[in-house]
Every structure is written in structure tokens, then in C-alpha cells.
Amino acid sequence: MxxxxxxxxxxxxxxxxxxxxxxxxxxxxxxxxxxxxxxxxxxxxxxxxxxxxxxxxxxxxxxxxxxxxxxxxxxxxxxxxxxxxxxxxxxxxxxxxxxxxxxxxxxxxxxxxxxxxxxxxxxxxxxSAIAGTRACIVDTRKTTPGQRALEKFAVRCGGGVNHRFGLFDAVLIKDNHIVAAGGVGAALQRARAHAGHTVKVEIEVTSLDELGDALQLDPDAVLLDNMPLEMLNAAVAEVAGRVVTEASGGVNLETVRAIAETGVDHISVGALTHSxxxxxxxxxxxxxx
CATH class of the missing domain: 3.90.1170.20 (Quinolinate phosphoribosyl transferase, N-terminal domain)
Known part of the structure; x- marks a missing residue:
């Protein structure tokens, strides 16, 4: 909101x-x-x-x-x-x-x-491009060094929503974390054991198989990364409202409406602050x- x-x-x-x-x-x-x-x-x-x-x-x-x-x-x-x-x-x-x-x-x-x-x-x-859908536009950490708080404030001025501010305020398990941890399940289990009860845990997935593995361990949110529209639609259907969904990758003003119409909750756009x-x-x- x-x-x-x-x-x-x-x-x-x-x-x-x-x-x-x-x-x-x-x-x-x-x-x-x-x-x-x-x-x-x-x-x-x-x-x-x-x-x-x-x-x-x-x-x-x-x-x-x-x-x-x-x-x-x-x-x-x-x-x-x-x-x-x-x-x-x-x-x-x-x-x-x-x-x-x-x-x-x-x-x-x-x-x-x-x-x-x-x-x-x-x-x-x-x-404006996604008006009438359930999705909201969120920013990323792709900000000018030293200016993040100001740039994220500007996103709010434009009607967007802030993602995490830094590495300190939420767990976001990405592809390299998953590789280093030994898989989706291992990464999520370690994150849950380490994070306090007030810390949200989100995990990036790139396939329906990874999504299925992640959902078994109840993350707070899933980042559906660089998924084609057909896969993104299937992923949102599989989640069925159990956790927050975020779409990322390949987002621009020409594609964002179709992404929003899949029913995702959030669409993260690095270009808001870096371009x-x-x-x-x-x-x-x-x-x-």
C-alpha cells in the first residue's frame, strides 16, 4: 500500500x-x-x-x-x-x-x-502500467552507494513499495546461496535455524521443481526469477496464496503488465533506481x- x-x-x-x-x-x-x-x-x-x-x-x-x-x-x-x-x-x-x-x-x-x-x-x-492488478512495484538493492535511503524514498514518492533495505533486515536466499549451501532445502533449513522469529525468509527459485522443494519448508516468500509467463502462471497457481510471490527478471514497461496479470503479489524492478x-x-x- x-x-x-x-x-x-x-x-x-x-x-x-x-x-x-x-x-x-x-x-x-x-x-x-x-x-x-x-x-x-x-x-x-x-x-x-x-x-x-x-x-x-x-x-x-x-x-x-x-x-x-x-x-x-x-x-x-x-x-x-x-x-x-x-x-x-x-x-x-x-x-x-x-x-x-x-x-x-x-x-x-x-x-x-x-x-x-x-x-x-x-x-x-x-x-500506472499495472493499475487494476493485485501486484505492487518494489525496488531492489541496486542503488547508488551511500544514497539508498534517498532513492528508496523516491520510489515511495512514485507509488512503489520498498523491498528490504539491506543485507541486515531480511533473509533473501539467491541462486549462489543455494549452490553454496547444497540445495534449496539445505539453504532454507539453515536460514530458518539462524534467523530470529521476526525475520522474514524469502528464497529465489527458477523452476517449478525448485518451487515445490521450497514450499515444503514454508518460506515467507518466493522470488520467481526470470520465469517465462507460462511458467510464472503455473508457479502462482501452485503457490495458491500460501506464501507471498515476487516476480523478478525481464521486467520493463512493455512486459510488466503481463507479469502482473499472472497474479503475483510483487514485481521487483532494479531499473527504478539504477536506470x-x-x-x-x-x-x-x-x-x-
């Missing part, structure tokens, strides 16, 4: 840390030498942040924090919030204050907005009068 757009928020500590690291990367040891050289101290400016293409917005919190980190007196008015749709030319925010502060924070703010809005926009396209194009968003100053 997706969260209503107006309820989507990142923890403040996470926002502050991400913004501080991004600004430190940009400013280095010398600061914004271009702005300091060209813009007189005390100059005031007003601007708008607008989308140049339609999409779903994510990262407004981070953009606001970037400006406030440079100058806490910058005025940042949100027009379109995280999780909301914006059309081409639509204003996302109005920003006013010290011109030097606006110019220094501009790129960091737009980097967050463009990257995360791109993920949210692609996610929304997948969610989403940046949404084109810009900041423009109003001419001084």
Missing part, C-alpha cells in the same frame, strides 16, 4: 547529513569562488524552481535543506511537494533571499531534485527591477 503524498517525509537527521556531504563535496576548501567574484555581498534575489518536463516530484525536502544550510534565512515556498505530479513548466518551489546563498546551493538542490524525481517518475510509470533518467528541473532568477 502506498503512502499518501502529503505524508511522505524523510527523517531530518538523514536529510541534514546528505545535504552536508553534498555541499562539502561541491564547496571543497575554497567555497563558491565564482559567486563571490561576481555577485556583490548583500544582493537579494528571487527565483523559481520549475520542471522542464512532466513527472513526479521527490527531493523537495533536500532541496529546501540545501538552501537553508547555506543561509537559514532563505525563504523556500513549496508549491509541489514530494509525491505530487508536476507538468512541464510547473513551479515546484519559489526561493528568495541572499543571491550568493541561492547560487551556491542551486546545483546541490537541483541534483537531489532531478535525481530523485527521475526515480519517482519512472516508478509512477510502472505503477531512471534524471527529471529536467531548473532554477531561474527573476530579473531585478
Amino acid at each position: 502506498s503512502v499518501p503524498a502529503h505524508e511522505l517525509r524523510l527523517p531530518g537527521s538523514l536529510v541534514d547529513k546528505a545535504v552536508a556531504e553534498a555541499l562539502a563535496e561541491d564547496l571543497g576548501m575554497g567555497g563558491d569562488i565564482t559567486t563571490e567574484a561576481t555577485v556583490p555581498a548583500g544582493t537579494r534575489a528571487s527565483s523559481v524552481i520549475a520542471a522542464r518536463k512532466p513527472g513526479t516530484v521527490a527531493g523537495v525536502q533536500l532541496a529546501a535543506a540545501a538552501f537553508k544550510a547555506i543561509d537559514p534565512f532563505v525563504e523556500f515556498e513549496v508549491v509541489v511537494g514530494d509525491g505530487d505530479r508536476v507538468e512541464a513548466g510547473g513551479i515546484i518551489a519559489r526561493v528568495a533571499g541572499d543571491a550568493r546563498a541561492l547560487l551556491t546551493a542551486e546545483r546541490t538542490a537541483l541534483n537531489f531534485l532531478g535525481r530523485l524525481s527521475g526515480i519517482a517518475t519512472l516508478t509512477a510509470r510502472y505503477v 531512471a533518467p534524471v527529471l529536467d528541473i531548473g532554477l531561474d532568477f527573476h530579473p531585478q527591477t
Whole structure:
């Protein structure tokens, strides 16, 4: 179930840390030498942040924090919030204050907005493509190192659902685990013996035989990996609602509807975070009068 757009928020500590690291990367040891050289101290400016293409917005919190980190007196008015749709030319925010502060924070703010809005926009396209089915779109761990929480937040802004956040919060037994463990049964038995009672256990299967072996040991979920549609239909029928089903592999905007119509519960899409194009968003100053 997706969260209503107006309820989507990142923890403040996470926002502050991400913004501080991004600004430190940009400013280095010398600061914004271009702005300091060209813009007189005390100059005031007003601007708008607008989308140049339609999409779903994510990262407004981070953009606001970037400006406030440079100058806490910058005025940042949100027009379109995280999780909301914006059309081409639509204003996302109005920003006013010290011109030097606006110019220094501009790129960091737009980097967050463009990257995360791109993920949210692609996610929304997948969610729309499967509308009316029981399936939901989930993300993966194929994220930018150090940016996983932000990118998974963007997936939620697009109407998707988060899979596990890392190796620590759920057991997902994949093909190489199965080989190393000596088979589906051995891997599941060891996982059940090791994991606590609150930890979910999911196992990847690539055939109906593997699925049958897995179901005998009652996993919480099965990942039906790279199965042709005919096999995927048969697998969902065999599971018959006993455990959660997840389809993965070969998923794109052209195939996702047919996959959803097999009756799977979840469809995981790595492309949401590893291949989403940046949404084109810009900041423009109003001419001084």
C-alpha cells in the first residue's frame, strides 16, 4: 500500500547529513569562488524552481535543506511537494533571499531534485502500467552507494513499495546461496535455524521443481526469477496464496503488465533506481527591477 503524498517525509537527521556531504563535496576548501567574484555581498534575489518536463516530484525536502544550510534565512515556498505530479513548466518551489546563498546551493538542490524525481517518475510509470492488478512495484538493492535511503524514498514518492533495505533486515536466499549451501532445502533449513522469529525468509527459485522443494519448508516468500509467463502462471497457481510471490527478471514497461496479470503479489524492478533518467528541473532568477 502506498503512502499518501502529503505524508511522505524523510527523517531530518538523514536529510541534514546528505545535504552536508553534498555541499562539502561541491564547496571543497575554497567555497563558491565564482559567486563571490561576481555577485556583490548583500544582493537579494528571487527565483523559481520549475520542471522542464512532466513527472513526479521527490527531493523537495533536500532541496529546501540545501538552501537553508547555506543561509537559514532563505525563504523556500513549496508549491509541489514530494509525491505530487508536476507538468512541464510547473513551479515546484519559489526561493528568495541572499543571491550568493541561492547560487551556491542551486546545483546541490537541483541534483537531489532531478535525481530523485527521475526515480519517482519512472516508478509512477510502472505503477500506472499495472493499475487494476493485485501486484505492487518494489525496488531492489541496486542503488547508488551511500544514497539508498534517498532513492528508496523516491520510489515511495512514485507509488512503489520498498523491498528490504539491506543485507541486515531480511533473509533473501539467491541462486549462489543455494549452490553454496547444497540445495534449496539445505539453504532454507539453515536460514530458518539462524534467523530470529521476526525475520522474514524469502528464497529465489527458477523452476517449478525448485518451487515445490521450497514450499515444503514454508518460506515467507518466493522470488520467481526470470520465469517465462507460462511458467510464472503455473508457479502462482501452485503457490495458491500460501506464501507471498515476487516476480523478478525481464521486467520493463512493455512486459510488466503481463507479469502482473499472472497474479503475483510483487514485481521487483532494479531499473527504478539504477536506470531512471534524471527529471529536467531548473532554477531561474527573476530579473531585478
